[in-house]
Amino acid sequence: EMQLVESGGGLVQPGGSLRLSCAVSGFTFSSFWMTWVRQAPGKGLEWVASIKQDGSEKNYVDSVKGRFSISRDNAKNSLYLQMNSLRAEDTAVYYCAPLWRYALDAWGQGTTVTVSS
Amino acid sequence: QSALTQPPSASGSPGQSVTISCTGTSSDVGGYNYVSWYQQRPGKAPKRMIYEVSERPPGVPDRFSGSKSGDTASLTVSGLQAEDEGDYFCFSYAGGRYVFGTGTYVTVL
Numbered sequence: 001e002m003q004l005v006e007s008g009g010g011l012v013q014p015g016g017s018l019r020l021s022c023a024v025s026g027f028t029f030s031s032f033w034m035t036w037v038r039q040a041p042g043k044g045l046e047w048v049a050s051i052k053q054d055g056s057e058k059n060y061v062d063s064v065k066g067r068f069s070i071s072r073d074n075a076k077n078s079l080y081l082q083m084n085s086l087r088a089e090d091t092a093v094y095y096c097a098p099l100w101r102y103a104l105d106a107w108g109q110g111t112t113v114t115v116s117s
Numbered sequence: 118q119s120a121l122t123q124p125p126s127a128s129g130s131p132g133q134s135v136t137i138s139c140t141g142t143s144s145d146v147g148g149y150n151y152v153s154w155y156q157q158r159p160g161k162a163p164k165r166m167i168y169e170v171s172e173r174p175p176g177v178p179d180r181f182s183g184s185k186s187g188d189t190a191s192l193t194v195s196g197l198q199a200e201d202e203g204d205y206f207c208f209s210y211a212g213g214r215y216v217f218g219t220g221t222y223v224t225v226l
Binding site for chain 2: 035037044045046047050059060061062095100101102103104105106107108109110
């Protein structure tokens with residue numbers, strides 16, 4: 001069974017940084033594109049970023065380009081999201097998910113990021 | 118990178134059918150057969166219900182079906198049950214990036 005556990009969320013001031021992690025088990029991590037998705041309080045889902053199996057290709061939603069960086073460590077079965085220059089509008093629950101046939105195959109419970117002074 | 122358009126709400130009585138639309142453009146929904154649908158119950162993580170427009174993952178009831186015509190994809194839930202209540206989001210590949218729909222809350226009356 002695919003399992004994903006996100007961590008690293010918390011309260012941070014505007015302009016600050018956080019690094020989210022996603023530990024996975026139950027599937028061959030290195031075989032999948034991986035994705036971060038977020039959901040602001042009471043709002044819909046937003047695709048944030050995706051990374052290819054070997055890390056050679058990364059894509060981002062325009063609103064985070066230049067501020068967020070997605071990475072992975074296949075040896076540790078882990079996905080990361082480095083978030084810099086955080087804004088209030090980045091406040092959300094962040095989920096990681098593997099992409100399989102262009103769909104999000106499984107989800108963790110998410111980690112909450114709150115950007116506030 | 119605009120979100121795909123979904124109606125905010127839909128409803129039906131137990132046993133009835135409800136269909137949710139998801140309208141995009143030729144750059145996303147219309148350009149690829151890579152639309153998926155997710156159910157999200159309150160306070161829970163989303164769950165994949167449909168992928169590649171009309172494919173059902175193992176364990177998803179055949180009451181759930183998907184289709185696409187042009188720039189609009191649709192999810193139909195037949196034989197509505199109380200457990201089907203919740204938010205539904207579409208998700209489409211858009212050539213190197215992805216985009217979600219605005220979400221539809223389904224109420225079982």
